[in-house]
Structure formats: structure tokens, C-alpha cells
Amino acid sequence: MKNLKKWKTLRSHMVLDHRWCKVRRDEIELPQGEIIDDFFVIIRPDIALILPVTSQKEIVFVRQYRHGVGEILLELPAGGFNPYEESGLAAAARELQEETGYIADNIISLAILYDNPVKDTNKIHLFLAENVHLSSEQELDITEDIEVVLIPLQDVVKKIALGEISVCGTITAILLGLNFLSQRTATNQYSKIPSLDNKDTPDTARKD
Incomplete structure (x- = not known):
């Protein structure tokens, strides 16, 4: 080395x-x-990003305008936070509720990664939220105009391949989350989702 x-x-x-x-x-x-x-x-502040999965095996996305690239994008709920004042898990739960109105029964840490280590100082904290359910109205900032979009787990990999989901942090969380769920065989609850190590493709993966 x-x-x-x-x-x-x-x-x-x-x-x-x-x-x-x-x-x-x-x-x-x-x-x-x-x-x-x-x-x-x-x-930059650290970012908490959460992959919310409903009991119906749908992912809760947010669709919003991003001025830096001048595009309307499909993303997972996320936001900045100060790790000295708030935990990543608390920030992820807060962003989920504020941006979508959903809350989670259980939140699992997937990874803590550098966002852009060439120039930026921050990290991105990725979480998986299970059995999320609608609890309240959105609590949006003045700059936020967010549409909540539910997409079946079976469809997300295909949407990434088609370029319909194109934000790095969101894609990373999806792939890590799908891998985590596919490896958890004890309950068999998510045994039919697309896996990173099986032969199913987005077009051929079995559905309930």
C-alpha cells in the first residue's frame, strides 16, 4: 500500500x-x-437523509424544485443539521415529518458518508424508516414547495436506471436500504423486493 x-x-x-x-x-x-x-x-452542515418505507412497501419521496441545477427533482426527505446540537436520527425524523407529514415506528442507521470530500466539510447520515404512516400536515419553510410522491419498492431501481431519480444521496440510500431489507430474512417481510445480489431486474422482479 x-x-x-x-x-x-x-x-x-x-x-x-x-x-x-x-x-x-x-x-x-x-x-x-x-x-x-x-x-x-x-x-456545510451535516445532512440527515431518510428512506421512508410504508407498510404497503412504498417509498415516500419528495418532489421539489432545486435552484442550483434549475430542475424539479425526485428525492428522499433530507435536511441540514448541527451534529453538536442534534443527533442525525432526530434530524432525520424531524425532516421526514416536516417535509411529508409522515412519522416512523422504527428508524435504522444505514451509513454515515462524506458528501463531497473534495471541497465540502460535511457528512451525510443515511437512515431507513420502517412502517411510516401519515400523521400530520407538512410544515414547510418559505422556500419549500414539496409534493409527496409514493413509489412502490419494486419500481425504484428501474426509475434510477431511467434517470427519473438522479440525486446521489437519494440513490445511495435506496441501494443501501434495499440491500439491508433483502438481507433480513428472519421476518421474510421484504423477501420480494429487488436485491443487489439476485437475478431479478426491475422488469422481472416478482410482486405480491
Whole structure:
């Protein structure tokens, strides 16, 4: 294994310190000695993202406009949080209820991943929520206009392949969640969902 070395930070200062966006400029020294004085890092809050599954084996999605790319996208409920003030699980449950009105009987941690380690500081916390059910109205922020969309588990992999679901964090959570559910054979509750290691495809997977 190659002996990789970390970069050395010589100095840092904030070039933008806004409540919605923080950017830091670092002067760094590379392992070979070269100096780069304009490496920009975006300081972002951690993100909690949740894969909500109903008792009818449907996934609760949110459909909303994303101004960064100028597109209306199909995603899983998610939002930023401060890990020093709130747990990822609590944030995921809160975002689920606020964006969809659904609550969960059980929430399981799937993974904690780096969101974009090239430039961003944050992590994304992925969760699976089982037996979610509608409990209340949405509680949306002024910038949010969200349509709740229910999609059968059997259809989500095909929608990813067709490009209808195209957000990285959402796709990662779906694949991890499907794999988790397919491996849990004790109850056999989800034995017929598309698996990452079986021969079923979105078009041929059996349905109840």
C-alpha cells in the first residue's frame, strides 16, 4: 500500500461568512513541497437523509424544485443539521415529518458518508424508516414547495436506471436500504423486493 501523506495547512481565513454559505480559503503545502494559496473549502452542515418505507412497501419521496441545477427533482426527505446540537436520527425524523407529514415506528442507521470530500466539510447520515404512516400536515419553510410522491419498492431501481431519480444521496440510500431489507430474512417481510445480489431486474422482479 502506498504511503500517502496529508496536505499541510499553512494558514486559513474566511472569505465568506454568511448564515447560508461559508467559504474558507486555505494556503496549503503539498507533500512534494509545492504551495497552493487559493484552495477554497465550503463549510456545510451535516445532512440527515431518510428512506421512508410504508407498510404497503412504498417509498415516500419528495418532489421539489432545486435552484442550483434549475430542475424539479425526485428525492428522499433530507435536511441540514448541527451534529453538536442534534443527533442525525432526530434530524432525520424531524425532516421526514416536516417535509411529508409522515412519522416512523422504527428508524435504522444505514451509513454515515462524506458528501463531497473534495471541497465540502460535511457528512451525510443515511437512515431507513420502517412502517411510516401519515400523521400530520407538512410544515414547510418559505422556500419549500414539496409534493409527496409514493413509489412502490419494486419500481425504484428501474426509475434510477431511467434517470427519473438522479440525486446521489437519494440513490445511495435506496441501494443501501434495499440491500439491508433483502438481507433480513428472519421476518421474510421484504423477501420480494429487488436485491443487489439476485437475478431479478426491475422488469422481472416478482410482486405480491
